[in-house]
Every structure is written in structure tokens, then in C-alpha cells.
Amino acid sequence: MAYDPSTIEPRWQKHWEANDSFRTDTDSERPSYYVLDMFPYPSGSGLHVGHVEGYTGSDIVARYKRMKGFEVLHPMGWDAFGLPAEQYAIEQGVHPEVSTKANVDAFRKQLKLVGFSYDWDREFGTYDADYYRWTQWIFLKLFEKGLAYQSEALVNWCPALGTVLANDEVIDGKSERGSHPVERKPMKQWMLRITEYADRLLEGLERVDFPESIKAMQRDRIGRSEGADATFAIVDHELKLEVFTTRPDTMFGATFCVLSPEHSFVGHITTAEYQKAVDAYRKEAAAKSEIARTGTEAGKSGVFTGAFAINPVTKQPVQIWVADYVLMSYGTGAIMCVPGHDERDWAFATKFGLPIVEVLKGGKVDEAAFTGDGPHVNSDWLNGLGKEDGIAKMIDWLVENKVGQRIVRYRLRDWIFARQRYWGEPIPIVHDADGKPHPVADGDLPVTLPRVENYQPTGTGESPLASMAEWIEVDLENGAQGQREADTMPGSAGSSWYFMRFIDPENSQVLCDPIRAAKWLPVDLYLGGAEHAVGHLLYSRFWTKFLYDLGVCPVDEPFAKLVNQGMILGNDGRKMGKRFDNSVDPSDVVASHGADALRIYEMFMGPIEQEKPWSDTGLDGARRFLNRVWRLFFDEDDQLHAIVDDSAPEANALKVLHQTIDKVDRDSENLRFNTAISQMMIFVNEIGKMERRPRAIMEPFVLLLAPYAPHIAEEIWRRLGHQESLIRHSFPAADPALLIEDEIEIPVQINGKVRAKLKVSADIEEDALKALALAHERVQAYVEGKEMKVFRYIPGRMITIAVK
Numbered sequence: 001m002a003y004d005p006s007t008i009e010p011r012w013q014k015h016w017e018a019n020d021s022f023r024t025d026t027d028s029e030r031p032s033y034y035v036l037d038m039f040p041y042p043s044g045s046g047l048h049v050g051h052v053e054g055y056t057g058s059d060i061v062a063r064y065k066r067m068k069g070f071e072v073l074h075p076m077g078w079d080a081f082g083l084p085a086e087q088y089a090i091e092q093g094v095h096p097e098v099s100t101k102a103n104v105d106a107f108r109k110q111l112k113l114v115g116f117s118y119d120w121d122r123e124f125g126t127y128d129a130d131y132y133r134w135t136q137w138i139f140l141k142l143f144e145k146g147l148a149y150q151s152e153a154l155v156n157w158c159p160a161l162g163t164v165l166a167n168d169e170v171i172d173g174k175s176e177r178g179s180h181p182v183e184r185k186p187m188k189q190w191m192l193r194i195t196e197y198a199d200r201l202l203e204g205l206e207r208v209d210f211p212e213s214i215k216a217m218q219r220d221r222i223g224r225s226e227g228a229d230a231t232f233a234i235v236d237h238e239l240k241l242e243v244f245t246t247r248p249d250t251m252f253g254a255t256f257c258v259l260s261p262e263h264s265f266v267g268h269i270t271t272a273e274y275q276k277a278v279d280a281y282r283k284e285a286a287a288k289s290e291i292a293r294t295g296t297e298a299g300k301s302g303v304f305t306g307a308f309a310i311n312p313v314t315k316q317p318v319q320i321w322v323a324d325y326v327l328m329s330y331g332t333g334a335i336m337c338v339p340g341h342d343e344r345d346w347a348f349a350t351k352f353g354l355p356i357v358e359v360l361k362g363g364k365v366d367e368a369a370f371t372g373d374g375p376h377v378n379s380d381w382l383n384g385l386g387k388e389d390g391i392a393k394m395i396d397w398l399v400e401n402k403v404g405q406r407i408v409r410y411r412l413r414d415w416i417f418a419r420q421r422y423w424g425e426p427i428p429i430v431h432d433a434d435g436k437p438h439p440v441a442d443g444d445l446p447v448t449l450p451r452v453e454n455y456q457p458t459g460t461g462e463s464p465l466a467s468m469a470e471w472i473e474v475d476l477e478n479g480a481q482g483q484r485e486a487d488t489m490p491g492s493a494g495s496s497w498y499f500m501r502f503i504d505p506e507n508s509q510v511l512c513d514p515i516r517a518a519k520w521l522p523v524d525l526y527l528g529g530a531e532h533a534v535g536h537l538l539y540s541r542f543w544t545k546f547l548y549d550l551g552v553c554p555v556d557e558p559f560a561k562l563v564n565q566g567m568i569l570g571n572d573g574r575k576m577g578k579r580f581d582n583s584v585d586p587s588d589v590v591a592s593h594g595a596d597a598l599r600i601y602e603m604f605m606g607p608i609e610q611e612k613p614w615s616d617t618g619l620d621g622a623r624r625f626l627n628r629v630w631r632l633f634f635d636e637d638d639q640l641h642a643i644v645d646d647s648a649p650e651a652n653a654l655k656v657l658h659q660t661i662d663k664v665d666r667d668s669e670n671l672r673f674n675t676a677i678s679q680m681m682i683f684v685n686e687i688g689k690m691e692r693r694p695r696a697i698m699e700p701f702v703l704l705l706a707p708y709a710p711h712i713a714e715e716i717w718r719r720l721g722h723q724e725s726l727i728r729h730s731f732p733a734a735d736p737a738l739l740i741e742d743e744i745e746i747p748v749q750i751n752g753k754v755r756a757k758l759k760v761s762a763d764i765e766e767d768a769l770k771a772l773a774l775a776h777e778r779v780q781a782y783v784e785g786k787e788m789k790v791f792r793y794i795p796g797r798m799i800t801i802a803v804k
Contacts, residue, residue, distance in 0.1 A: 003630035005594025009711040013115055021727055022062075022074065022117040026503065026516050030071035034520050035062045036499055036559075038528025038536070039077045041491075042103035042125075043084035047110050048583040049614065050576045053602045054527045054565035057673060059116045060603065061525055063707035064668045066117075067731035073520055075502040076111065076118040078104050078125035081132075082491020083163065086423035086455070087177050096423040096455065100127060110586055114595045115710055117727070122505045126425075126494025131501060133446035134511040135494050136428040138543065140439050141550060143429070147193040148417065150437065154262055154328060155189060155416055158182045162457025163420045164189065166490065166535065173288045184262070184286045187461060190427060190487060192415040194542045198222050200556070201412075201541055209561040211609075214533045221534040223411020228395050229332065230404040232257060232309035235317060239265055241309050244331035244409055247338070248398065249390030252379040253359035254336035255349065256319045257309050258302065260326040261285040263333045269320065271306030278303050278322055285324035293324045302348060311336075312403040313380075313394075319354065329413045340365035415539065417490060420463045422455035424488030430474055432482050447484070463487050495536055496543040499523050499558055511552065518554040530564040537562070563671060566610040568602070573613055584614055596709035597623040603673035603708065626712055628684050629705065632693065633716055640719060641693065649694040655738055656686045657697050662734035664704045673708070680705060695720070700732040748773055748799045750782045758799075766793050773799050 016022065035058050040051065062074035080100050088103070089096035104125060111118070124131050142148040156165040160180035164187065169176045194201075202222055205215045227246035234241055241257060259266055261282040270278045281303040285293070302323035311318050318336075325344070326335055339349035339356045346369035349356050356365050361377045363370025376382040381397075382390045398404025418427070426447040428440035440447055450471040455464050465472060466486035476482045497511075503520045504512045540558055547553035569575060570582030577583060589598045601622035605612045635641050649657075660683040667676035683701060687693060699720060706713035706726050717726045741762045746769070748756040756778040760769060770791060773779055783803050790802035 003626065003634075003712060003715070005596060005626075005711065006591075008715045009115065009590070009595050012711045012714045013112060015714075015725070016115075016117070016727075017112075017120075019725070020121070021725060022119050023121055024073045024075075024119045025071055026073070026520070028071035030069060032073065032519050033062075033065040033070040033525075034073045034499075034503075034523045035065070035525045036074075036502070036523045036527070037076065038526070038532060039079050039495070039498065040107060041082070041084045042078050042080055042100055042107050043088045044103065046103075046106045047586060048576050049586050049589060049598070049602065050568040050583075052114060052586045052598065053568055053608070054529070055111065055116055056114070056599045056602050057563070057565060057608050057671065058525065058527045059599075060668065060673060060707045061671070062117050063710060063727065064731065066728055067703065067707070067726075069730070073502065074118055075122040076116070076120070077123055077498060077502065078107070078127075079491065079495045079498075080104065080125035080127040081424045081489075081494055083161065083165075083169070083177060083419070083421065083423075084491070086421055087161070089423070090456070095453070097127070097451070100125070113587055113590045114598060117710070122502050124501065124505055126491075126498065127423075127449075129446045129448050130508075131498075131505075132425045132494060134501065135425050135489070135497070136440075136445050136447060137442065137511065138497065138547070139489070139493075140428055140442070140445075142192060142546065143437075143439055145546075147196060147546065149191055149193070150188055151191050151414075152186050153189045153191060153414075153416060154184055155187050156182050157185050157187065157461075159459055161421075162459040164416060164418065166416065166492075170290075170292075172292050181287065184288075189416050190418040190485075192417045192542075194415045194539070195410060195412055197542050197545050198224065198410045198412050200545055201538065204541060204545070204557050208557050208559065210559075211530075211562065211564055214530065214537070214562060214564065217533040218538055221412060221538060223330065224408065225331075225410070226408050227406075228398055228404050229407050230312060230336065230398055232312060232318075232336070234265075234269055234320070235308040235310065237269060237307075239268065241265065241320070241334050242332045243334050243336045244407065245336055247341075247391070248394040248404070249376065249379075249382060249385075249387065250338045250341055250359050251311065251313045251336065251394060252376075252382065253338040253340050253357040254311055254314075254318065255339060255355040255357055256321060256337050258321045258323045258326050258335050258337055258348075259305070260328045260333040261322050261324055262328040263322075263326075265334075266305065266322055269305055269307035274304055274306040278305060281322060281324075288324060290327055290329065293327065300347065300351070302352065304352075312398070312401070321348075321352075323348070330411045331409050339369065341370055343369045343371060345369070415542075417493070418487035419490050420461060420487055421457055422449070422452070422464045422488065424490065425449075425493055426465070426488055427485040429485040430476060430482040431485065432476060432480060437485070438476060438482065449488075492536060492539050496540045497547070499526075499540070500547070500553065514552070514554065521553065521555045522558055522560045524560055526559040526562045527565060528562075529567075563608065565608050566606075566612060568605075569611065569613040571614050571616070576614070589619065593619055593623045594626070594711075596712050597626055600625060600677060600709055604677045606674055608671055608673060625681060625684070626709060628688065629709075629712065630716075632684060632688060633698065633719070643691065644693045644695065644698055644720075646696075647692050647694045649697045650690070650692070653687065653690060653694070653697050654735075656683055657700060658734045658738035661700060661704060661732045662739055665731065665734065668707065677708060680708075702726070703729060703732050744796060746797070746799055748776070748779055748801065750779065750801045751803060755779060755782055762796070766795075769793060769799070773801075 037055055037058050062072050066072050085100050086096045089099040092099050156170050158165050158175045158180050170182050175182055225246045228248040230243050232241040302321045305320050307320045308317040309320055337345040339345040340358045341360050358365045359379050360374045362372050362374035373387045376385050376390050395406050428447045429437045431437055463486040472484045474482055500512045503516050544558040545556045548556040572582050601619045660679050663679040664676045702713050702716050744762045746758045747754045756776050786803040788803050792800045
């Protein structure tokens, strides 16, 4: 008889909730372990099974660590403010507060159906006033320290959405949400000086356990470059062009310059002959995002201004072009181009017929750019020097001749921290009649979002809050009338520090008690999608460092270890989601197969970091495995098998058990969930063949299974006679003596192919093994009459023989 998850799982979920089984004792004397999911946007009608993958992995770790003796903090909340939630509300024709709360309820119900062991007493959303009071407090501290300021900035403006968008919210010149056209235009914005922390954000990457791909993306976004600013005089103008270069040693090969379309000089230096073409090109560039402008098509378009600059080292005139791959947000918005030694410059020069000069020996620059390093040539007083000496000598020359300086620059720009929308944290600033910003007093926090019926974006560049006179007009301390800031914070504000609030969510005096923060931070394990690599992760690291500097946070890196779960694709091989109508609702899977089968299947699909397609067949296999587990214990009448008894276990049963304990223990610790399940399947197959199934073998297996399939494990544990839940029962420990193999199988590889296998004692000496191998008839067939070049034994693994 197969087990029935439809009755077992709800019963245990009610038991856990009624007994507050997963409540964290924040002040416990047990060692602490903090495992956290990137909390979801409740911006749609529900989660799909792709979301469940990461949550299942973190839940296995949480349950495993509790059984290993840790006090575990495993909370859940909602990233509920921002554009995704507001756009969903607009599409549904309801107020965002109504739709967001409804979505939160739907998400919470789905998560509880899968049996995740969250401490629901700590639940909050970023839209809760008790929470965003502290988000506003952090903003005021940033403002107080000069790290929050207003400035004219070139932004991604989306007329259809009526707001500014971050770079990572723009794809191929269109908004990520809704695919609306986006244009670049200057607007006065609130900004945060994340650039002040650029070097510390780079240094911190050396101290955290993040995937190397994530570290690389963050380093690239920060983009620290050492080099020089060089001055190019512009012919027939008093203007001087400042050009940043990381390779000043190649200036003798600089044969043209390129300006960003937004560079202020473009309008002054463009000649009448080229004005129309330049204007059209600038308009076209304004419609592209920074990501599109620096992608694979970068450097394939441009327009000549008609102006020339003077190369300060060659004294020769060089053409000045405009091209959209040069960004005002990096360096000076102007570059010198050395086509002989840069692939993009070479392609540009070749396309537009510009000169190419070799200044580093080692390639044929008329055929392709030489991007390696070699001695300088055609470079006057740099000839013969290598890269480092050439750079040093050129910078000294630029400084001495007052046409340049040594400098460090960053690709990272200050964080645009304003949205012209309704659904976000109000910025706690009041402007006086002169436009000067004044901070709201701490005692007046939170500045709550007014409840209004019309929250639609205006499309004018003003937030809908600007027209709410009763809310926006306030008195300043001096009695004069002021106006509240009408822009709201971006959705990334609330998600930049939520991991701290989960530690102490009900504290009304401080954002987190410092003693508790010191115990629980940094987060031991953080699971979430790689799409947040250079947005949320960078912002949260910045805020943590700032709070550390304030003395509020005990650490300057929020997450000790980061794991990115791989995407689960639809069964059509495409990204799962509403766009392709290929989502699988976890509630439907729980109804048809059970929560434990869903958990087992998603973890057995492959390494958690890998991308993999959904398969109903694989889901069926997970359910069959759990049926086999059930049948190990119970007969056709659903009664405990008579063969599950208190007899002494046999040696081979003990060996299988302890091999399984060791494997599942190590794999759970290292998040190799798929191979842990594979080993449990081996156990079920082996023990299923045995005539007796002693409790001493069967009960430890139930404990191994519990983090992975908690409902069925709890049910079996109770039916075995245990009255207490197993959630804090000690995880089994393997006996090292039972892990030693008495006999092992050694493959014999001859000239790269396995030709034989030997079964030998695990402690056999190499000389004896060599004699046995060479005496084997299949080995003899390949080595007889030939010269043996190699005989190598890799202990316990393989014999390699090479013959000639």
C-alpha cells in the first residue's frame, strides 16, 4: 500500500504550526546558523516550481543544521514595494496595497503547502510601516553623512511606466517589465554615493564565499582602472578634451578620439557639415540602455563631428568622432583610440577608414589588432620598453608637460535612488521655498504613504504624490511652509538590509539589537538567483558597510556564503513564466504527488547550481521512491512490518547504513542534495532485499531522510513509537570503522582504455597488486611481447599501464 501524502502532510503541517516548531530562540546558547532566501516579490498570482527549488535547498540546510545541534534562523518575508508590485496592481485594476496583500497571502499558502520550516513569527513586508520606518532612518543617516544628495543625472526614463529605471531594468532599450521604450535624458534625482565605497566593495569580495562568476560581475560593475587622464587640445577651439586611458604608453598609436553622444563638447565642436548626422545619431543613442551600448554590437556605429584634436605626444591632428559605446558614466566620456592594439578600435577604424599604427611589436596590425604585449615601437622615447616601464615613463612625461595626470577611475556610478511612482517608501525629506532639503526628525518617522485611490503614474516626470496637497504640504520647524519629497525610494531600498531586521523584527527602539546582530551576522548561507548579482547584492553590501561605519552593524559583509540556484526551465526548454505559459504551480504538484515528492524531485534533478528542465516523468519517479520507503516499514494493511524488529543488525546492513550516514551527512553539509538522495535510494534498494530490518538500521535512516522529505519522515517516526517530533533529534553519526572497505574493485587502464577489473583487498601492497594485474589473462593479452612504458597505481582508484 502506498502512503497517502494528502492526509499525512496537512496533519504534520498543522502540528508544526500549532507547536511553533520552527520558532528561533534568538538568545539561545546553542551555536547559531542563519540560512536565508532572497525573499520574493509578491507581484503576481503565485510562485512556480522554479522558485521552490532554492527554498527547498535552504530548508534542507535549516532542518539538517537543527539536527546537528544549531539554533537556526530561517525566516521569510516579502519584497513588497516597488515597480513589479505596482505594475501588477495597475494590470489588475486594484490598489497596490490590496493586490500585494492578496499576493502575499497566496505566496504564504504555497510555501506552507511545501512544508518549509520558516519562523513565521518573524514575517514582514518591506511595505509595513514598522519596517520602512528604519529604511527611512538609514536614508536620513546617509543624508547626514553626505552620502545621499540630489543631482542632475542622465537616467533611463520610461514614458509608459512614468519613472526612471535602473540599468538592470532595461533590456535592449526597453523596460524589463512591459517591454516599453526607454530613453536617456537628464533629470534631477536623489543619489547615493556608493562610489565612496568602491574600493571596499572590491576588497570585501576577497573575504566572502561567493561563486567566482558573481565576483567577476561585481568587479566588472565596479570597474576599477588605474591609468592617466591626458589632455588633447581641440583645433580652432579653446576647449581641451580630457581623455582617460589605462594604457597611456600606447598614445603614440592614438589615431582618433571618440566622445560619448551625451558629452557636452559635441554640441560645441560639431561643424555645420556634420551637424544633421550627429544630431540624428545622438537621438538614436538616447533610446539605448547602457547595457545595450556596451554589448556585442558596441563599436559598430559612429559619426564624425568634423572636428580635430591634437595628440599631445605626436603633435598630430586626429579626428573626433561620436560613438554610443562610450559612456558619460565612465571616465571622462571621451576616449583616445589605438586601433593597432584594441579589437573594438580596430573594427571601428577599419569600418571608417581611419589610420592604424603599430606601437607594440608582435603582430600584423593591418590584418588584426595585436592585443598582447611586446616592446614598444614607433614610439620615440618609449621604443624598446615593456608595458609597465612604458606606462610609468609616459605618465611622468604627461605630468611633467602638464598635459595629464595619474588617476584611478571606476565604472561604478552613484546609485539613482528615486522613482516617480506611488508604491514605495516615501523619502523623509521636506523642501523649503528655495528647494533646500531638510531631513524629517527621527521622532516623526515613519513618513507613511498616504492611502489614495488614484496612484497612476503621471508620465510627466513627477510622482503622483506631488498632487496630493494634504500630504505634501507641511510646516517646517521655523513655521514656514515646505513640501515633502514626492519621489519614492526604489524597490531595492527595503531589500538592502532586511537580513538584519529578521534578527530582531519587533524592536521599536533600534533597527536591530547590537548583541543579537553580533551573534547572528553575517548570514551563514544565502540562496537566490544570479540575476541579482550586480543589483541587490551590491546595494546590500554597500548598506552593510555603511551601517558598520555607523556602529549599527557588527560586520561589513552581510553574507558569508552565497549559492545561486540554477533555473528550472519549462518542459518546453524555455524559461518558466507567464510569458511562455509554461509555469508549473507547486500547489498542483502537491495535490497530485505530495510536497515530499516535489522536494525530492527538485533536489534530485541535478546539482542545485545547474539549469535543468522540468519533467513530469521525473516527478513520478520521486513519488515511487517515497512509496518504496513507505513499504520498507509498512505492510499491505498499513501496519508496521513484523520484520521491522529489535534484532541485532547484520554486518552488511550496518555497513550500508553507515556508508549512507556518511554520504548524506557530507553531501547535506556541502549542498550536494542530488547525490545525498542517490545514496538514500541505494540504501532503500539494499535494505529492501534483507529478511530482517532491525530498528537500529531503520530509525537512523528516517532521521537522514527527514530534512529532505519531512512529512513522511515524521509520520514513520511517530508510527515507530516516538511521541516527540524528530526536528531537533540528533543527526546520526557514522562509525569510521564501518566505512573501511574490506575489498575494492580496481580498474586496469591500458593505453587509455579500461581492459580489466581486479577485486582485491583494500590494504593490498602495490608490488602484490602489480603482480596480480600482470598475471590477469586480459591484461596479458594487451601487454605480452610489448615494451611497458608506464605502470602507475592510484591507490584505491585505478591502475594505468602504457605499452609500446
